[in-house]
Amino acid sequence: MLEYKNHTLAAIVSDRHQAAAVFEKYHLDFCCKGKRTLQDACAEKNIPVEPILEELQQVFEPGSGVEDQLLATMSVSQLSDYIVLKHHIYVKHAMPVIYEHLNRVAAKHGDRFSYMQQVFNLFSTLQTELDAHMQKEEMVLFPRIKEVEKALEQKNNQPALNTGYINSPIHMMETEHEEAGELLAQIRRLTNDYTPPADACATFRISLAELKSFEEDLHRHIHLENNLLFPRIVKMMQ
Numbered sequence: 508m509l510e511y512k513n514h515t516l517a518a519i520v521s522d523r524h525q526a527a528a529v530f531e532k533y534h535l536d537f538c539c540k541g542k543r544t545l546q547d548a549c550a551e552k553n554i555p556v557e558p559i560l561e562e563l564q565q566v567f568e569p570g571s572g573v574e575d576q577l578l579a580t581m582s583v584s585q586l587s588d589y590i591v592l593k594h595h596i597y598v599k600h601a602m603p604v605i606y607e608h609l610n611r612v613a614a615k616h617g618d619r620f621s622y623m624q625q626v627f628n629l630f631s632t633l634q635t636e637l638d639a640h641m642q643k644e645e646m647v648l649f650p651r652i653k654e655v656e657k658a659l660e661q662k663n664n665q666p667a668l669n670t671g672y673i674n675s676p677i678h679m680m681e682t683e684h685e686e687a688g689e690l691l692a693q694i695r696r697l698t699n700d701y702t703p704p705a706d707a708c709a710t711f712r713i714s715l716a717e718l719k720s721f722e723e724d725l726h727r728h729i730h731l732e733n734n735l736l737f738p739r740i741v742k743m744m745q
Contacts, residue, residue, distance in 0.1 A: 511563060512556055516548055517541030517734035524574055524727070525566040531723055533559060538729035539685045578731070583656050583740050587649040590736065594728035595641050601721055602634045608714035616711060620704065622697045623711075629697075630718070633690045640683045648676040652740050659743055670744055677737050684729045691722045 511519055516537035519526045530537045535548045549556040581589060612620075613627040651673055695701060701719040703712045 511560060512546045513544050515542050515544055517730065519545065519563075520727075520730055521734060523563075523567050526563055527723070527727055527730070529559060529562045529566060531726065532562075535559075536688070536726075538726045538733055539681075539688050541730060541734050578735065583736060583743070584653045586731070586736050586739075587652055590728065590731055591645060591649070594724065594731070595645065597724055598637060598641065598721075598728070601717065601724075602637065605714060605717045605721060606630060606634055608710055608717065612708075612711050612714055616708070626694050626697050626718075629690050629694050633687060636683065636690075637687060640680070640687070643676070644680060648673075648680060651676065652736070655740065655744065670741075673740055673744060677741070681733060681737070684733060687725065688729065691718075691725065694718060695722065 514522075516526075516530060516535060518541075520530070520537045520541070527537060533549075533552065533554060535545075535552065540548075543551070545559065546556055549559065578586065578589070609623070609627040609630055613624045617624045655673060695718075698715055698718070701715040703715050707715075
């Protein structure tokens with residue numbers, strides 16, 4: 508387990524997805540900043556690495572890496588489809604529900620808890636940006652990834668294999684991932700890690716719980732793209 512100290516956060520989560528929950532607990536960014544080692548990430552946060560290694564040991568039960576092994580065997584086309592089915596659909600269904608709950612909380616409790624108006628505004632921005640982002644992935648980047656994979660399999664050296672054909676949209680998606688992550692980080696800070704006030708109503712509590720789950724899913728979502736899908740297709744084109 509000690510060897511994980513010098514592994515990157517992205518590599519650890521890629522190897523065993525259960526690590527994501529541990530990293531979430533300590534606010535260690537394994538998606539957009541996943542290229543840091545666990546040791547370096549802990550040093551930046553000024554937290555000891557040993558308790559985290561102990562928690563990782565506890566969650567790495569025998570057989571717990573089955574899903575990760577499955578992802579490792581997928582083609583880039585299959586991985587693209589998996590991301591859409593598991594994460595894009597979740598985001599599309601969850602965002603309108605969270606938006607409505609936050610809108611209600613901001614309208615009813617914004618006078619007492621002014622930060623919830625900021626939270627609502629930030630989430631509204633996030634919803635608009637993620638809708639556009641996923642559309643670009645589904646209509647542009649993912650079809651290009653499938654096109655390139657097919658061309659490589661057929662040894663068909665078409666103009667589509669120009670590196671900019673893939674690298675340019677990937678760079679744009681990675682930039683947008685960072686922006687989405689920062690919006691949610693602001694929401695987390697405003698809500699004190701999604702902690703409801705003692706006298707919060709049910710909708711208030713539900714909306715914060717939904718936001719927490721949403722951020723956790725988005726981190727896993729971005730990790731699959733930034734640290735698995737994108738590097739694999741770039742490597743295939745080299």
